[in-house]
Amino acid sequence: MTDILPPDEIAADTIAEESLQASERDVPGLGLAVGSRAKRLLRSILIAIPLIALVVWTVTPFLVTLSISFKDKVEVFSDPSLIPANPSLNAYTDVLASDSFTTSFTNSVVVGVGTTVLTILLAVPAAYAFARFRFRGRHLLLLFTLLPRLTPSIGLMIPIYRIAIATNMLDKRITLIIVYTAMLLPLGVWLLVGFFQAIPRDIEEAANVDGASLWGRLRHIVVPLAAPAMITVGVLAFREAWNEFTLVLVLVNSPGNRTLPFELYKLQGVEGIADYPIEAAFTVLTIVPFILFYTFVEKHVVAGLISGSGK
Amino acid sequence: MTTTAPQPKGNFKPKRNGRWWQRKEPPRQENNAIIGERKSTPYLFSAPAILLVAGLLGFPVLWGVWQSFYRRPRLGAPPERVGIENYSDMFSSDAFWDSLNKTAVFVSGSLIVGMVLGLFFAFALFRVVGRLRFLRAVTIGPYIVSNVAAAVMFRILFNAQFGTMNQVIEWLPFVDSGPRWLADPFWAMVTVIFTQVWTDLPLVILLLLGGLMTIDNAHLDAALVDGASGWNRARHVTIPLLAPQILISVVWLSYSTLTGLGVVLALTGGGPLKATQTMAMEMYTVAFRNLEFNQGLAIATFVLVLNALLTLAYIRIGRRYDYDA
Missing domain, CATH: 1.10.3720.10 (MetI-like)
Structure with missing residues (x-):
């Protein structure tokens, strides 16, 4: 389906198109201009409706949760409006004062930062090797990219749980860091390989001639040039650690080691009647730190994702 | 991906035992992108990532498949092979x-x-x-x-x-x-x-x-x-x-x-x-x-x-x- 038209017809079409544009431009007259303005208005409305739908689809759950989080436990049922009649921060102060939030927040930060650092530390050299060297095992890269698809967490839950018991690694934050790093490494390496290959070899060879060592080149050429990709990988790793739920559910027992998603999951079951404002406030407080962190680097992440998915 | 470098023509056969000006080697592009790296470098660089992924994604899943042919008769008892x-x-x-x-x-x-x-x-x-x-x-x-x-x-x-x-x-x-x-x-x-x-x-x-x-x-x-x-x-x-x-x-x-x-x-x-x-x-x-x-x-x-x-x-x-x- 790539060649729809033979070349000579394309040439004919470009001429036709040019004449079409010319004829459009040349037509004066008030009636036509108004018509085209109405048409343009209709057109922009037709474009706007799906975009508004997209915003509504994405934002409504956030807005509703935000609204509930500012209400009182009883008000949730009595005051159905989106904007609370008398908003209060009680739910937030309650959540922020609770041990369960502060502990799990700390754990999430520790696990998140640990995963990010470890992922970058391991992914950069591996990606550099895959991108720059021809060596036995280079074809492992393909397997590397496919492995995560073949090993979803549903297949990992039981084995990793049993292995963690056998090796006495259950209920430790370091276990979470290592597991999440392993889950993110294939994607991270793959993204970085593409980026490293785009760095011209000549720069490095010139530096090599000038006497730069391997470490010197990595530090002063490769890493600075690949910084956007590394930030992308870092954010993706942090997101994985921050949001992952099913593995932390089985790898952690004691309340002191839970991460935020696990704690939020537990929060729903503990009280007999659901305290919606508390749940909502907790949810908002798990999302907002990441949004702050994310808006800071959003540009890099989306660019990285698009270039990754477009491949 | 890298395209294959053009094959060296003529007298590029490496002579290992000649004098230094006779040791002509084909362009190294094929083997190493950057001239003068040790052969072990790529292995050392990629080993940690490969081992971690193999050990924590590949191995557990295979182990799980293997264990699905076993069963514990009672909770806490050692698993026995039960086939399918x-x-x-x-x-x-x-x-x-x-x-x-x-x-x-x-x-x-x-x-x-x-x-x-x-x-x-x-x-x-x-x-x-x-x-x-x-x-x-x-x-x-x-x-x-x-x-x-x-x-x-x-x-x-x-x-x-x-x-x-x-x-x-x-x-x-x-x-x-x-x-x-x-x-x-x-x-x-x-x-x-x-x-x-x-x-x-x-x-x-x-x-x-x-x-x-x-x-x-x-x-x-x-x-x-x-x-x-x-x-x-x-x-x-x-x-x-x-x-x-x-x-x-x-x-x-x-x-x-x-x-x-x-x-x-x-x-x-x-x-x-x-x-x-x-x-x-x-x-x-x-x-x-x-x-x-x-x-x-x-x-x-x-x-x-x-x-x-x-x-x-x-x-x-x-x-x-x-x-x-």
Whole structure:
């Protein structure tokens, strides 16, 4: 389906198109201009409706949760409006004062930062090797990219749980860091390989001639040039650690080691009647730190994702 | 990927025992990109990552498959080899077939909703791509939310008493009261599907948008000049050219829903009346609630095999469209 038209017809079409544009431009007259303005208005409305739908689809759950989080436990049922009649921060102060939030927040930060650092530390050299060297095992890269698809967490839950018991690694934050790093490494390496290959070899060879060592080149050429990709990988790793739920559910027992998603999951079951404002406030407080962190680097992440998915 | 360097011509055969000015070697481009690196460097560089991934993704899954042929006679007793007994038990249990049905509904429902919405939003975004940057941030929104947080948000949104969904529905004429979403077996599945699609849609949209952006404008212009209407242009030009991204999205959504546990577990826990008990939920229940780990591994292996078939489809799509899968 790539060649729809033979070349000579394309040439004919470009001429036709040019004449079409010319004829459009040349037509004066008030009636036509108004018509085209109405048409343009209709057109922009037709474009706007799906975009508004997209915003509504994405934002409504956030807005509703935000609204509930500012209400009182009883008000949730009595005051159905989106904007609370008398908003209060009680739910937030309650959540922020609770041990369960502060502990799990700390754990999430520790696990998140640990995963990010470890992922970058391991992914950069591996990606550099895959991108720059021809060596036995280079074809492992393909397997590397496919492995995560073949090993979803549903297949990992039981084995990793049993292995963690056998090796006495259950209920430790370091276990979470290592597991999440392993889950993110294939994607991270793959993204970085593409980026490293785009760095011209000549720069490095010139530096090599000038006497730069391997470490010197990595530090002063490769890493600075690949910084956007590394930030992308870092954010993706942090997101994985921050949001992952099913593995932390089985790898952690004691309340002191839970991460935020696990704690939020537990929060729903503990009280007999659901305290919606508390749940909502907790949810908002798990999302907002990441949004702050994310808006800071959003540009890099989306660019990285698009270039990754477009491949 | 790197193209093969031109083969050295003439007297480039390496002479190892000659004097130094005689030791001509072929250009090293083939072996090492940068001249003068040790042979061990790439191995040392890639070993930690490869070992970690192999040890924590590859090995556990294989170990799990192997363990699915074992069983503990009692809790705490050493496992015994039982052959395919776990599998025959699984195939003869009603709960398993029930969960297979639920999974089929869950996956196909998510595919339909996800692809329709994904294409709709991707086409809409394509019109304004690069102009409205805040829309990009909005699109990504659900991607940064954990499954549990999404579940809490949708439980509030779909709450039968104060949820916004029912407020909107009850505001419509001819409708007295909205469904009791999460308490009703049918509507609970609908809610789970929408929640799952909500969390997965950002990647689908980005994937499709990336595909749209690579389509050569010449094709569309040609169709435009030929007088094709907007719908016909989409139907006969854009959609066929977008086929690889559509297929990849379908495979990815199937993967995500087939193996997804987080949303279902956090939103309904398989209920009400096991109405949303997918295979992933069934595996979790059997293993971590009934503590029959080896039986759970049989279910997990079954899902892994289905998923491997999906991955095969993914690779074939990649080959067919010369796509770097």
